[in-house]
Amino acid sequence: MKALIALPVGLLTAASALAQTTGAPDSAAVAAPTPSPLTVYGFADGYYGYDLTGKSQTRPGFLYSHHRANEFALNNAVVGLRYDDERVRGAVGLHAGTYVEANYAAEPQVLKHVYEAYAGFRPFAKAWLDLGIFGSHIGFESALSKDNWTLTRSLMAENSPYYESGARLSYEADSKLTLTGLVLNGWQNLRDNNRAKALGWQIQWKPTAKLLINSSAFYGNEQPQDSARRRRYFHDFYVSYAATDKLSLAGVFDVGKQEQAARGTKADTWHTAAAFVRYKLAAKWSATARYEYYYADRGVIIRSIMPTPTDANFRVGGGSLNLDYAPTSNLLFRVEGRVLRSRDALFPDDAGQPAQTYGNLTSSIALSF
Incomplete structure (x- = not known):
């Protein structure tokens, strides 16, 4: 009788041991699913801008981002697809908003709502060759406000390229140094306005995790x-x-120079500077102070790409203070106060007369995914 009982118990014990060695594989040995090379992204930046001086519903003509005043508006809404399998990459994105209305006013209607559209591949290891429409290689500030230290963009950023069309070859020399060369349709041009092409280059060096040059x-x-x-x-x-x-x-x-139409005439030059200090107040709160200055002979670039010798110089300086609250990693609430002052009377006051000082308040809620 004892032998009859011991037989099934032994069989069960052996079966259990066999299941432990030949059953389902250990969870640690299961390969993680391969990430999809195709991703969807989006961004929406709703804002309310209030001008402390003047009664216009648009801000000064050299401000393109958050440029509506005394109304609720959508600055920039972007949705797109990106593809990257480490050998081939590309992106297609569309956008709309008051930023597009102001900054793309000179572009063909069929292209105004293209945020980016490019295709690229690796011609050799550590290099990418891209062709199409992509973000500018120039500037500290992005077209997406969430990526910037301040809500509104500085004068220098507003008046230098935010997008480009052409060919871009980038090379990662090592983990700290990236080199890029470009052939472009022009200075923030989706479509070339002449038969000449422009050239550009970029060097980014990150000697330590804390420092970027x-x-x-x-x-x-x-x-x-x-x-x-x-x-x-x-x-x-x-x-x-x-x-x-x-x-x-x-x-x-930033510093720039542009020839005048008359040969032998002194070139128009401009230079601009900005300093930023950002401080994390708490886990979800931060503040940023900005000082900025912009000078341009005869208002070259910031007022006209074809200034005349009699045009007035452009001199504006100012500062802003920004308060940010990020309740989650993909949502940002921001409030900013800004004051600009000009040597000449550039800004209309409440009575519509030229004034030297201009101030505004801007608030924004930005969502990204």
């Missing part, structure tokens, strides 16, 4: 086909530094 340049003739050539030279330089876990600093300096 950038040098970007542009060279080209940006006059319409039926106008005299005026070659443009431009250089953008910035440094950002995470001093501590809470304190970050950034400095930006």
Whole structure:
């Protein structure tokens, strides 16, 4: 009897041991699913802007982002697809909003709502060759407000390219250094306005995890086909530094020169600078202070790409203070106060008369995915 009982118990014990060695594989041995090379992304930035001076519903003409005043508006809404399988990559994105209305006013209607559209591949290891429409290689600030230290963009950022069309070859020399060369339709042109192409380059060096140094340049003739050539030279330089876990600093300096139409005449030049100090107040709160300055001979670039010798110089400086609250990783609520002051009377006051000072308040809720 004992032998009859022991037999099934032994069989069960053996079966259990066999199941432990030949059953379902251990969870640690299961390969993780391969990430899809295709991703969907989106961004929406709703805002309310209030001008402390003047009664216009649009802000000064050299401000393109969040440029509506005294109304609720949508600055930029973007939705798109990106593909990257480490050998081939590309993206297609569409956008709409008051930023598009203001900053793409000179572009063909069929292209205004293209945020990015490019295709690329690796011609050799650590390099990418892209062709199409993509973000600019110039500047510390992005077209998406969530990526910037301040809600509104600085004068230098508003008046240098935010998008480009052409060919881009980038090479990662090592983990700290990236080199990029570009052939472009022009200075923030989706469609070429003449038969000349522009050239650009970018060097990004990150010697430590806390320090980033950038040098970007542009060279080209940006006059319409039926106008005299005026070659443009431009250089953008910035440094950002995470001093501590809470304190970050950034400095930006741009300088440019454009020939005048008359041969032998002194070129029009402009230079602009900005300094940023960002401090993390708490886990979800941060604040940023900005100082900025912009000077342009005869208002070149910021007021006209074809200034005349009698046009007035442009001198504006100012500052802003930004308060950010991020309740989640993909939502950002921001409030900013900003004051600009000009040597000349550039800004209309409440009575519609020229004034030297301009101020505004802007608030925004931005969602990204």
